[in-house]
Amino acid sequence: MPYAPLPFALETERLTLRLWQESDAEGYRRLVSEREGDHASRTSGGPEPDGEPMSLDAALDDIRGARETAPGRGIHLLAMHPRGTDEFLGYCGLVIGRSTIDEPELAYELLRSAHGRGYATEAAAAVVEAARATGRRRLWATVGSWNAPSFRVLDKLGFRRDRTVVEDEAGEVVWTVLDLA
Numbered sequence: 001m002p003y004a005p006l007p008f009a010l011e012t013e014r015l016t017l018r019l020w021q022e023s024d025a026e027g028y029r030r031l032v033s034e035r036e037g038d039h040a041s042r043t044s045g046g047p048e049p050d051g052e053p054m055s056l057d058a059a060l061d062d063i064r065g066a067r068e069t070a071p072g073r074g075i076h077l078l079a080m081h082p083r084g085t086d087e088f089l090g091y092c093g094l095v096i097g098r099s100t101i102d103e104p105e106l107a108y109e110l111l112r113s114a115h116g117r118g119y120a121t122e123a124a125a126a127v128v129e130a131a132r133a134t135g136r137r138r139l140w141a142t143v144g145s146w147n148a149p150s151f152r153v154l155d156k157l158g159f160r161r162d163r164t165v166v167e168d169e170a171g172e173v174v175w176t177v178l179d180l181a
Ligand SMILES: CC(C)(COP(=O)(O)OP(=O)(O)OC[C@H]1O[C@@H](n2cnc3c(N)ncnc32)[C@H](O)[C@@H]1OP(=O)(O)O)[C@@H](O)C(=O)NCCC(=O)NCCS
Pocket: 108, 109, 110, 111, 114, 115, 116, 117, 118, 119, 120, 121, 122, 142, 143, 144, 147, 148, 149, 150, 152, 153
């Protein structure tokens, strides 16, 4: 691979970003259930998700899978914690997503209790710098057109809107891009 691997740990002024650990499973499960509740309230007008909540075992399986596959791929999501604590806040990192390994997507998602404190911007700024250091020249982020907070995070990082597409599942999705070179 022509790129250096994304580090497995990053530090910011207030946050530690590090490879997922099994102790993140409960927080991760809560994050998924909040996401599904948000999705249900946007799409069906009700606050409750349709399916069963994620089990702790399923959360642990996802985390073990992420730990196994991360070293081979060179990009990954990192779990986010306030520095010096084990409190799970969410994650931030790089994924292939709708894009490519050469020009991956920036991704982030935080528990509701952690919103509004600048954490996503602080974590994502560190990931952008780490992505630049891997030798990549461009990053993307794809965002639902309804997601004003995420657009604001991307604005603060310098991403610009490139195009809008309509997908069957996700609806209107805006592709935003950041040139790193
Ligand atoms: C998007 C998300 C990660 C933002 O996390 P965060 O830590 O609250 O973000 P920050 O505090 O760094 O920045 C949020 C910015 O959006 C602004 N904002 C929040 N709600 C807003 C709204 N409804 N309209 C416009 N701006 C809004 C905030 O004021 C802040 O901007 P400011 O610093 O200029 O005041 C968080 O809302 C989240 O996890 N959402 C669910 C998952 C998700 O949507 N992930 C992104 C998928 S592309």
